[in-house]
Amino acid sequence: MSTTSRTAPQVVVVMGVAGTGKTTIGPLVAEALGVPYAEGDDFHPEANVAKMSAGIPLDDADRAPWLDAIGRWAHDRAGLGGVVSSSALKRIYRDRLRAAAPGVVFLHLTGDRQLIERRMEARRGHFMPTALLDSQFATLQPLQEDEPGVAVDVSGSPEEITERAVAALRRLAA
Template sequence: MLAERLGVAYAEGDDFHPAANVAKMAAGVPLDDADRLPWLDLVGGWAREQGTAGGVVSCSALKRAYRDRLREAAPGAAFVHLEGARELIEERMRERKGHFMPVALLDSQFAALEGLGGDEFGVTVGVEGTPEEIVERVVGALRQL
């Protein structure tokens, strides 16, 4: 929805995971940095290919080091940290259909999560409300950058 609103290309970060990563997560095993780095390079490559037109890619750039790696590939990238209570995120995960990542990995995601630093180019937006409301908050926050 955000990409549509901004009129740019969209990519789902999960589509860049190799089969081994998908199998690992589907088995309830969290990815480690060695698993994530090649994936981040693919995500960053896609972002770089969008050039000045820009694009939106959804991905779990949980750590500052991951975002730094993405920024190396796509300088000027803005990050949107979608923030919400663990209970709300779990509820939404349970409602989604056909995704390989089990709810059992949510705790490992929260454990690895490093919010945006004050010096990082990006915004933090709450995920309460409808998708349309969230997109409006993200667009408004990005305009303030």
């Protein structure tokens, strides 16, 4: 996965429910791999942000243009590498991203619901309210065996999580 490896750098989609640390861990993983990072929330249309800010979960139709924008970014980074965050909670969302950028791999950040809720309550200025956490967990379909990716627990410091994530991604690439 690193830019010094013998294979072309891959595009990594950092996925998971809100509060798992995608925005914290994604840039750290990108830095460790020597590739650019893109914040998935920045790809949301304004209507999606308004809906989530109001505590209304997004539906599949709301997510389609967002996933397509992330998919275009990932496609454009093919062979160059990159890391982008996206909840990618359902298999159909990950399939849509893979259709746009067939080489993407997923880094699924997982964790105990209580830990994630505490982290969400501590953050400030984010449009996703803690009230939507239950809908996120209800929607989540973890990575399946046939999907390229790894799952990493989010307990510990950002540095510890990043170290585990990068090691898992490098094993996957090997």
